[in-house]
Amino acid sequence: MKDSFRLAVAGVGNNVAALLQGIAFYRALRLSDPSAALPGVRVETVGGLSVMNVHFVAALDVAQAKVGRDLAEAVMATPNNFPELVPALPPTGVVVESGMMNGDPDEIAAVSERLVSTGTEVLLYSLPTGRQRLAESYARAALDAGAAFVNCTPEKVARDDDLLKCFSDENLPLIGDDLASHLGATVVHRALLDLVTQRGLSLEGSYQVNLGGNEDFRNLRSHGSTKRESKLNAMRDSGIDVERVEVVPSGGHIGYIQDRKFCHINIESRGWGGTPAIIDLTLKVQDSSNAAGVIIDLVRIAAAGKRRGLGGALVASFPQLKSPPGGHRYTEDDLRVAYAELGP
Template identity: 40%
Template sequence: MEPIRVALAGAGNCAWSFSQFTALAQANPEARLPGLMSHTVGGYRLADVTVVAAFDVDAAKVGLPLAEAFAAPAISATAFTALGTDRDAPVLPAPVLDGLEGPLGAVVRPAAAARDATPEHVAKALVEYDVDVLVIALPTGSSRAIRMFANAALAAGVAVVNCTPEELARDAGLRRRFAEAGVVLLGDDLRSHFGATTLHTALIELLLSRGVVLSDTYQLNVGGNTDFLNLADARRSASKFASKANALRAAGMADVDGVAGPTGYIGHLADTKVCFASIKATSVLGSGIEIDVKLTVEDSPNAAGVIANAVRVGKTATDRGLSGVLDDVTALLFKSPPHGLPETEARAAFLGFAS
């Protein structure tokens, strides 16, 4: 099959892990890679995905080939493998807008070229590089920059995967514009492959399936990458808390006292993310159930597994003449799609689409 040509908006930790995942697949196209939920989606293997360009604003990345940009100081995700055919894809400048507001401004120096970049440059580059799918992996809270990328993709007729919790797919106006233009829009906020939300919602669904009544719950997350640094600022993390609440509601949690979100930056954890989740519930004869779990994962590879599915869904949907938001398929891939589903239903819908 023709390769799926992907551009990355934000050459950060998620982008780095995703690029490594595609490199691993390209090196051995028929291998069943750990963590890849579906070897093919619409006939596309992960080996059929290639990164052709990236956009960033960091002076340590802009103007460099991808392989060198991912050695920048802001990258903390583990290097498991070297990049393959994508290593020479260029990192192009993008308008900074609100991308580096908050704590990130202290650790990332914007490239001079980013100051001159315009949304028109971004749309033009998407056409020039013949991009099929744009993966938006910008810092949470940078709603203006994220929306700029969505509009540039729309102008260029390029499908969008919104990894961030900023509302694109949940925005009815934007959804309609993508549908009318015949362009696919997938989002919002990646549901990590095996992360805090996946575990938390699975436990909630299990308890509810046993007729147990939930009383209260929390999910606290700490980490040490730039995503957690950024999210330590309450002005940047509001959309992440809202997105996680949407995920718990889709799992069936209603009228329950619950809090879930990023709760601290601990630099030495780097790309390690630690989640503490607690659930209290009432069972037979009013007897109590308490669950307290700790989950430790590497944050960015967890995102890569889902991006690997989402880009293939984006291209397959385009091939099939679909456009706008795909309600059933997105429920497995994102925490906060317009219409969430419990995991079991979401997984069946995704596998049905993929086959």
């Protein structure tokens, strides 16, 4: 595994399951056909790193069902429900260890030490949403250990000016906050609303209702208002009249859907003479693949950036993030330059 970079993960949920299994899937594919195209991979290499150049070196979690087991087993433990892409995943050699409970200095020190001892280059933070303090503490542990940090969650980490300056001063990438999905409901909904608006039809009303069977959807059913606002904000920025748009982050927890996400979108508009123009769309995706397909780019950007001594926020990661520091201000040229800096 020469050329691979050393990745530690905090939180062993469906996202990490998808990341681990997807990598195994691509390895198997290339083994049977060395020139096979890799379905669902946006860019073959980032700074010279392929999607197969990930070397897991540490994993942290607090769930009894996961701690103490090999990572390959732990990612299949309940309530994780990502499907098996590769039957009988071989052990990774990485045993899941106890992660932080409250994020106090002792815990930061312990995690930091672990990252140093495993030679971690990038720490991926992917705990359930809503644990601001833990997110910051893991970031500090990475900083102390000389590792880059990637924050998948909406917690404020890369947008914290102090933290960002610390990473920048140490020439360590700090990537965040909050993943944009690979092909998510919001991006599809926005593309269609943009189109209706640009073409000059009048929007009468539109909704987006999401359904899923993983733990997120159970929580969101009652606590979806922040997510709803975040989704509407993403549309407001692009000039859509969000007064006429309703977003239901979780219409319900539907067990048999498992880790998939089903999204129903309706758009009612009026064209010439007030005649109706109606769109109904259903999107079905593997929810955690939607995250892992973006995570794979972010961790490669972080690793390549660190190796090149680039600190703080990296523009190359911005299109894959919902809330990068300073918002979405960059041109296609900026992106080209940013990718070039990551190396060949």
